[in-house]
Amino acid sequence: MTDTEYAAFVAANWDRYLRVAYLLTGTEHAAEELLQDTLVKLYSRWRRVSAIGDPNAYVRRMLANGNVSRWRRSRREHLVDVAPEAGSAAAGRAGGGADGRQEPGGRDHAVDLRRALMRLPAGQRAVAVLRHFEDLSEKQVAEVLGCSVGTVKSQNAKALAGLRQHLDAYFEETRSLL
Amino acid sequence: MTEDEGRALSVALHDVAERGPGAPAPIDRLVSRGRRRRRARSATSCAVGVTGAAVLAAFVSAGPGAGRSPDTASGTPAATSPSPIALSLAAARTDANPFHFTVTATSPAPGGKAGGQTGAKARTEVSEGAFDPSTMRGYTKAFGGGQTAQSIRIGDTCYSQPTLTAPWLVSTCSSTAGVSLASLTQDPAATLKQLETAGQATYVGRTGSGSGELDTWKFTFTRKTQVTATSSTLGYTVTGTASVGAADGQVSAIDYTVTIAPDSIVVGSDEQISIKFSEYGAPVSVSAPVAATKE
Numbered sequence: 001m002t003d004t005e006y007a008a009f010v011a012a013n014w015d016r017y018l019r020v021a022y023l024l025t026g027t028e029h030a031a032e033e034l035l036q037d038t039l040v041k042l043y044s045r046w047r048r049v050s051a052i053g054d055p056n057a058y059v060r061r062m063l064a065n066g067n068v069s070r071w072r073r074s075r076r077e078h079l080v081d082v083a084p085e086a087g088s089a090a091a092g093r094a095g096g097g098a099d100g101r102q103e104p105g106g107r108d109h110a111v112d113l114r115r116a117l118m119r120l121p122a123g124q125r126a127v128a129v130l131r132h133f134e135d136l137s138e139k140q141v142a143e144v145l146g147c148s149v150g151t152v153k154s155q156n157a158k159a160l161a162g163l164r165q166h167l168d169a170y171f172e173e174t175r176s177l178l
Numbered sequence: 179m180t181e182d183e184g185r186a187l188s189v190a191l192h193d194v195a196e197r198g199p200g201a202p203a204p205i206d207r208l209v210s211r212g213r214r215r216r217r218a219r220s221a222t223s224c225a226v227g228v229t230g231a232a233v234l235a236a237f238v239s240a241g242p243g244a245g246r247s248p249d250t251a252s253g254t255p256a257a258t259s260p261s262p263i264a265l266s267l268a269a270a271r272t273d274a275n276p277f278h279f280t281v282t283a284t285s286p287a288p289g290g291k292a293g294g295q296t297g298a299k300a301r302t303e304v305s306e307g308a309f310d311p312s313t314m315r316g317y318t319k320a321f322g323g324g325q326t327a328q329s330i331r332i333g334d335t336c337y338s339q340p341t342l343t344a345p346w347l348v349s350t351c352s353s354t355a356g357v358s359l360a361s362l363t364q365d366p367a368a369t370l371k372q373l374e375t376a377g378q379a380t381y382v383g384r385t386g387s388g389s390g391e392l393d394t395w396k397f398t399f400t401r402k403t404q405v406t407a408t409s410s411t412l413g414y415t416v417t418g419t420a421s422v423g424a425a426d427g428q429v430s431a432i433d434y435t436v437t438i439a440p441d442s443i444v445v446g447s448d449e450q451i452s453i454k455f456s457e458y459g460a461p462v463s464v465s466a467p468v469a470a471t472k473e
Binding site: 003006007010011014015018019020022023028031032036039040041042043044046113114117128129131132133135160163164 | 183184187188190191192193194195196198199200201202203204205207208209211212213215216
């Protein structure tokens with residue numbers, strides 16, 4: 001176990017997993033809390049996890065599972081129509097995206113997407129994030145989440161259905177950019 | 179789902195994520211918390227015992243052949259000697275009883291195996307404690323490296339003290355608190371189910387007399403699973419004995435050794451853990467530390 005190796009791993013991957021955690025939790029505070037808890041657990045198991053050569057798989061799994069647990073504890077909050085973090089600093093920044101992608105009328109589809117994402121069950125959200133943000137294959141997602149490829153496919157389809165229902169406009173916009 | 183939709187979702191998620199948090203990595207804080215957690219984990223090795231008890235209870239209660247005496251296995255009624263108490267019945271009767279335990283964990287010396295293949299000295303840590311499943315109260319004291327670490331569980335609240343001079347920390351017990359064998363899988367029920375299909379127990383015989391009569395069983399099984407995601411192995415072998423009181427039909431003591439497969443990613447590398455359960459039914463009394471800091 002070397003603190004140097006652990007510190008190097010955290011330094012190299014912090015930003016990336018903070019974004020994953022943000023997509024899973026929907027708020028800056030919860031994302032940092034989830035990621036820190038995960039990385040603290042990683043530290044205590046670093047020797048073994050790093051010995052098998054894939055701390056990334058461990059972090060992804062712990063993030064996804066940790067968020068499912070968190071979601072189960074507080075899902076009532078996630079079922080409200082407007083995401084509770086709507087007034088947060090993140091939402092404030094989202095209102096004027098760095099890339100300027102905002103409709104003339106002021107509607108920001110990224111905010112809509114984030115809200116729609118938060119309304120998905122945590123399991124579907126994890127599949128969507130791992131599959132489309134982390135760009136893992138269905139088989140890799142299944143291995144991370146400890147489920148079958150069939151489950152990943154169905155969860156992914158449901159996630160997309162949930163997002164599609166609310167975000168057709170965003171998809172149209174992004175399609176035009178592809 | 180079309181390919182376009184997948185790509186659109188990917189672009190959208192990156193868009194959302196890039197507008198998210200951008201805090202720097204608090205490496206020093208993580209390392210500090212990680213060290214504290216590691217010390218606390220060693221203090222909560224009672225979880226090994228608790229998990230082991232649950233594993234064994236499930237094993238003896240439902241494994242194929244488990245709890246089956248020679249007589250009942252053959253369908254022939256005992257004619258000349260009393261039938262042993264079935265382990266499944268004893269396990270069910272003892273399931274909610276408080277118990278006391280001792281756990282001895284042996285870790286390999288650097289570069290060596292737990293069995294001592296090199297001249298280096300293996301590290302041994304002994305923990306003792308007690309747990310009452312009906313009230314979810316228990317404690318453990320771990321002795322190792324010249325330090326004593328303690329933990330207390332009261333319901334869903336866990337207290338830990340890495341050393342006797344350190345302040346007590348309090349937190350909500352997580353499902354993986356003090357993870358050890360429990361980390362075999364995120365789904366303990368699945369682990370137990372797998373154990374059920376792997377278990378075997380053999381009746382050894384009855385010893386003692388009067389109210390001290392004991393039926394003794396021995397058992398051994400190996401669990402090994404390949405994890406494709408990490409190309410690694412989860413595995414261990416359990417050997418041990420269980421004693422059942424002939425008078426009350428309850429488990430009296432369980433004594434077994436868990437040997438971790440050398441290439442396994444369970445518990446510490448190459449660890450060997452000896453676990454003894456005793457004093458079933460003896461009350462467990464714990465109280466919350468007076469001043470505990472939230473972890």
